[in-house]
Structure formats: structure tokens, C-alpha cells
Amino acid sequence: MTQHDPIDAAATALAGARRLLVLSGAGISAESGIPTFREAQTGLWARFSPQDLATPEAFAAQPERVLGWYRWRRALIARGGVNPGHEAIAALERHLPVVVATQNVDGLHAAAGSRDIAELHGNIWRDRCPNCGHETVLPVAEPDENAPFSRCPQCRALTRPGVVWFGEMLPVAALERAQVELEHCDCVLVVGTSNQVYPAAALVEQAVAGPATVIEVNPQPTAVSGAVDIRIAERASRALPAVVRALDEAPTAR
Numbered sequence: 556m557t558q559h560d561p562i563d564a565a566a567t568a569l570a571g572a573r574r575l576l577v578l579s580g581a582g583i584s585a586e587s588g589i590p591t592f593r594e595a596q597t598g599l600w601a602r603f604s605p606q607d608l609a610t611p612e613a614f615a616a617q618p619e620r621v622l623g624w625y626r627w628r629r630a631l632i633a634r635g636g637v638n639p640g641h642e643a644i645a646a647l648e649r650h651l652p653v654v655v656a657t658q659n660v661d662g663l664h665a666a667a668g669s670r671d672i673a674e675l676h677g678n679i680w681r682d683r684c685p686n687c688g689h690e691t692v693l694p695v696a697e698p699d700e701n702a703p704f705s706r707c708p709q710c711r712a713l714t715r716p717g718v719v720w721f722g723e724m725l726p727v728a729a730l731e732r733a734q735v736e737l738e739h740c741d742c743v744l745v746v747g748t749s750n751q752v753y754p755a756a757a758l759v760e761q762a763v764a765g766p767a768t769v770i771e772v773n774p775q776p777t778a779v780s781g782a783v784d785i786r787i788a789e790r791a792s793r794a795l796p797a798v799v800r801a802l803d804e805a806p807t808a809r
């Protein structure tokens with residue numbers, strides 16, 4: 556690669572690619588002002604441990620506390636909303652097939668318009684009945700603080716957020732989707748992940764070891780920064796719109 560500008564290099568790589576896998580993590584949502592799980596533990600939530608708020612046992616023992624926590628986090632996400640990084644990833648679909656495998660539960664890739672998403676840790680807007688499995692998709696909007704907690708329309712049990720709690724298995728279908736796409740894509744875009752948390756870390760390591768061109772967008776260096784093909788040391792909300800612009804202007808090679 557002789558191009559010095561990593562934005563141009565990324566646009567060139569994407570212009571020549573057939574399929575793209577995006578691996579995204581907390582960093583891209585942080586740019587919307589959305590706090591991580593632990594950062595959101597402020598005020599009355601600060602005195603609880605994560606195990607008090609995000610385990611099946613906590614939900615069984617204190618469902619209203621757990622549901623209150625998720626109502627609070629949904630409000631933070633709805634206020635933050637999508638940012639130009641999410642929008643740029645959705646815009647890449649104008650150029651090539653894109654699968655987004657994300658560790659984020661906030662649903663913002665879908666809200667930005669991405670259509671093929673593997674949610675490795677679930678989705679906070681997809682409510683699930685712990686009793687009969689019935690699912691309800693909620694709108695990405697600030698919840699009514701005073702409304703009663705949702706009940707399953709089929710069996711009347713209190714419903715839970717469709718996220719992966721501590722001690723729970725990751726969703727097999729989403730993991731397999733990411734794995735299969737990793738084997739078939741020829742370009743991987745790694746955005747806002749520290750590359751330290753399973754399973755994304757393993758997927759990124761595999762991508763770096765494989766033949767696909769790996770592009771990393773992260774202002775902070777990560778465990779794989781030295782090994783990727785193209786590294787853009789910038790925030791996603793700045794870097795990715797620039798990549799899309801460069802790609803829009805590039806002559807089509809295909």
C-alpha cells in the first residue's frame with residue numbers, strides 16, 4: 556500500500572472489495588454520548604454491582620430494579636441517538652454488501668439504516684418473555700418513566716430486555732453469522748472496539764491472521780493496531796464519513 560493517507564487507502568480497499576464485515580464496539584456509541592454499562596451506574600444506580608442489575612438471578616429476585624436499570628439505559632441511548640459514524644457504516648451498503656457484527660446492545664446500527672446486523676450481545680430494544688420466549692420489538696425512543704413495566708401479551712409474565720446478561724450464553728446464531736461472514740468477506744472494518752473482549756477480540760485476531768484487508772478505526776491504539784493493514788487513528792464519526800465521501804468520489808473499479 557503506497558497511499559499515505561489512511562482515509563484514501565481505506566476507500567481504495569473498499570472500492571475493490573466484494574463483501575465487508577464491520578466489527579463494532581462501545582467506542583462508536585461513546586461518540587453519541589452513550590455511557591458504557593459501568594459509566595451509566597451513576598446516582599441511585601452507583602450502589603449496585605453489575606450482578607445486581609444484569610443477571611437472570613437478579614431479575615428473578617428483584618425484577619423491578621433490573622427493569623428500572625434497563626429503562627434508564629434505554630433513555631440514555633434514545634437521548635444519544637445515532638452519530639455520523641453509524642450513518643457512514645449504513646451508507647457503505649450503497650457500495651457493497653455489508654454485515655455488521657456488533658458488541659453494542661443499543662440498536663443504533665439498525666436505527667442508522669444498516670440492514671444486516673449480527674448482535675453478539677443482544678439488543679436492548681428487543682424485549683423477551685422469560686417464560687414463553689415471545690419477543691416484542693420496542694421503538695428506539697425515550698421510555699415513559701411512569702408506565703408499568705411491560706408484560707408478555709401471551710402469558711402476562713414480566714418481560715426482560717433481549718441482552719446477554721452475566722453468566723448467559725452468547726447468541727449462537729449471531730456468532731455463527733459473524734464467523735461465516737468473516738470467512739467469506741475480503742475486507743474487515745474494526746471500529747471502536749478495544750479488541751480485548753470476547754468474542755470480538757477472537758474475530759479480530761482471526762481477521763488479522765486471514766487474507767482479508769483489515770481496516771481499524773480507533774483513536775486509541777489497540778492490541779491489533781500493529782498488525783492491521785490500514786489504521787485510521789481517529790474517531791469513527793469523523794473518519795468514516797470521510798471514507799464514504801472518498802469512496803463516493805472514487806471511479807468504480809468494477
Ligand SMILES: [Zn+2]
Nearest residue numbers: 684687707710
Ligand atoms: Zn410469555
